[in-house]
Amino acid sequence: MNLLSVMPGDSFLHRLNPVTKLAAAFLYGIGCILCDSIAMEVVFILLMLLISASAGLLPRALALTRRLLVLGLFMFVIQLLFVRTGAPLLSLGGVTLVTTGGLRSALLLSLRVVATMLPLMLFFAVTQMNDLCNALVKRLHLPYRYAFIITTAFRFVPLFSSEFAEIQDAQRARGVDFETKNLVRKVKLVAPLCVPLLVSSLKKVNSSAISAELRGFEMRGRESGYKEYPFGKNDALALALLVLMVALCAALL
Amino acid sequence: MIRFEDVSFHYPHTQASIEGLSFHIAKGEFVALIGANGAGKSTISRLCNGLLRPSAGRVLLDGEDTSQTPTSRLARKVGFLFQNPDRQICENTVREEIAFSMKAQGWDEQAIAGRVEEILAAFDLAGDWFPFERSRGERQRIALAGALACEPQLLILDEPTTGLDYRECIRIMDYVTALNRDKGVTVLMVSHDMELVQDYARRVLVLEGGKLLGDGDVKRVMKDEALLRSARVLPAQIPALALRLGEGFEDVYTIAEMAGAIQKRRAEASR
Numbered sequence: 039m040n041l042l043s044v045m046p047g048d049s050f051l052h053r054l055n056p057v058t059k060l061a062a063a064f065l066y067g068i069g070c071i072l073c074d075s076i077a078m079e080v081v082f083i084l085l086m087l088l089i090s091a092s093a094g095l096l097p098r099a100l101a102l103t104r105r106l107l108v109l110g111l112f113m114f115v116i117q118l119l120f121v122r123t124g125a126p127l128l129s130l131g132g133v134t135l136v137t138t139g140g141l142r143s144a145l146l147l148s149l150r151v152v153a154t155m156l157p158l159m160l161f162f163a164v165t166q167m168n169d170l171c172n173a174l175v176k177r178l179h180l181p182y183r184y185a186f187i188i189t190t191a192f193r194f195v196p197l198f199s200s201e202f203a204e205i206q207d208a209q210r211a212r213g214v215d216f217e218t219k220n221l222v223r224k225v226k227l228v229a230p231l232c233v234p235l236l237v238s239s240l241k242k243v244n245s246s247a248i249s250a251e252l253r254g255f256e257m258r259g260r261e262s263g264y265k266e267y268p269f270g271k272n273d274a275l276a277l278a279l280l281v282l283m284v285a286l287c288a289a290l291l
Numbered sequence: 292m293i294r295f296e297d298v299s300f301h302y303p304h305t306q307a308s309i310e311g312l313s314f315h316i317a318k319g320e321f322v323a324l325i326g327a328n329g330a331g332k333s334t335i336s337r338l339c340n341g342l343l344r345p346s347a348g349r350v351l352l353d354g355e356d357t358s359q360t361p362t363s364r365l366a367r368k369v370g371f372l373f374q375n376p377d378r379q380i381c382e383n384t385v386r387e388e389i390a391f392s393m394k395a396q397g398w399d400e401q402a403i404a405g406r407v408e409e410i411l412a413a414f415d416l417a418g419d420w421f422p423f424e425r426s427r428g429e430r431q432r433i434a435l436a437g438a439l440a441c442e443p444q445l446l447i448l449d450e451p452t453t454g455l456d457y458r459e460c461i462r463i464m465d466y467v468t469a470l471n472r473d474k475g476v477t478v479l480m481v482s483h484d485m486e487l488v489q490d491y492a493r494r495v496l497v498l499e500g501g502k503l504l505g506d507g508d509v510k511r512v513m514k515d516e517a518l519l520r521s522a523r524v525l526p527a528q529i530p531a532l533a534l535r536l537g538e539g540f541e542d543v544y545t546i547a548e549m550a551g552a553i554q555k556r557r558a559e560a561s562r
Contacts, residue, residue, distance in 0.1 A: 210362040210363055212395060213392050213395035215361060217363075
């Protein structure tokens, strides 16, 4: 499953202005960062899963949560081993391994990673990059050149990911076994694949640039797009709720 | 060599799939897979070497179930030439590139060195070239040389001549034909180019919507316009013309045969 591709729909989330969606994802993330309660971070994750379900994105949200939990687990272990505040919780041969402060910090940080990243990742599921680009130009008056750079960077991520999968398949077909558990060996096997990926990426970027120039890229401005991106009541409601959430989180600090 | 037993495969989130496909390709055959885009040609080729695993049914390579064997192990028997050589090439010199798959499959250094020189000579390549700076045709030749280095018993070609000029196309296909004829390597070629299919393949599998519409001798298939039409494929031009000319042109498939048949008809008319 490509976890960054758009999932079309007509839900409340889908119908929001792309700029609102981007702002909402960031505000939700800021709220999660400001929040200092493990229980609240869990609530934020569950709330985001509920919101995703309302837009028909629950399977995607669950898949993303699973992936983010792996990242969270990594943060958890680091925090657990390196934060030394609070009372000792686990000792071995006189050496304190885990403290209460370490455990709390590890749980909080790992859940915060999931809660913060989830809305940003789900933003890609409900927003066409073209719409985001046009809305940034029309509503925020961002020069097209910069809006294009931002959205193209996002758009190329799944392209490069599928290109990398193809390259990996080609090497597998030549007898390379990537299914090793030895991390060093895995890095050694994957590193040479950067060469074809880089070559194909440069070629793709070059041909995309030429293609854009030939279609009058330089002439595009705020008035070039026929589609309008008005802010509606729903946008105001969504933003108001999120600003309130951030304010509450800041007040509870 | 390879047997599909009631094989189905479905891609997630798309309509594309293959359904209940069964066929057998014997050792030494030269088979072409033809069909419109999305007919399932590339899916079949990827099922042969385990890059894809069937949703139902079995793909057997010399009796071995490909879904139970890692692709890296199947690579000892199956060589795969991708349409885009740039996905395959990953080393800094042609010599290293050809040695790549032999190293991956655990050949010893001495055997690798000998085989690399043999391959370089056979494919008319210079070992010190930086592969990415060569022409498209040469890169395709480097990729083919790399795929053949480990002496596979089955060679899969996924649209091998797309984007190549006529000279490089003939060069690539002549290597493949010689390999098939002299060493008995089984060839499975995916192609949209009906002239190429007619000139090189001996058997054709016709696909449409993931189903096998036809399977037979290349000459019979090329003259079966109804079959090709239902697979949304245009026949090669000479057999199509021969079909329209009717009597006296039944066995015409090539330009030389067409010229011969026309001359014969002229001679008969002037008599």
